[in-house]
Amino acid sequence: MQAQGGTTVVRFTAVVVGHVQRVGFRDYVRTRARRRGLVGSATNMPDGAVEVIAEGAESACRDLAHLLLSGHTPGWTDHVQLVWRRAQGDLTEFRRR
Numbered sequence: 001m002q003a004q005g006g007t008t009v010v011r012f013t014a015v016v017v018g019h020v021q022r023v024g025f026r027d028y029v030r031t032r033a034r035r036r037g038l039v040g041s042a043t044n045m046p047d048g049a050v051e052v053i054a055e056g057a058e059s060a061c062r063d064l065a066h067l068l069l070s071g072h073t074p075g076w077t078d079h080v081q082l083v084w085r086r087a088q089g090d091l092t093e094f095r096r097r
Helices: 023-034 059-070
Strands: 009-019 041-044 049-056 076-086 094-096
Touching: 009 059, 023 041, 023 049, 023 059, 023 094, 049 059, 059 076
Parallel strands: 041 094
Antiparallel strands: 009 049, 009 076, 041 049
């Protein structure tokens, strides 16, 4: 999918495993995603992981994904499972759930 101006729009889902709940991780991700103009969500999972869904300009998504993979976030990250998908265009803002 391409946005106005020829920018490629993509979506990724990341499952972040580690000590990422109750440390401000979701707020951190939401703030960084919004700064990059992305839409999506950061959601606590029952197993203690956080699922991040982000959609927007490919360069902004890659930047956020790199941030998640780097581990330079609140808490600590043991593992990130990252899956890239086609943009769906069904999201309107970035939410913390």
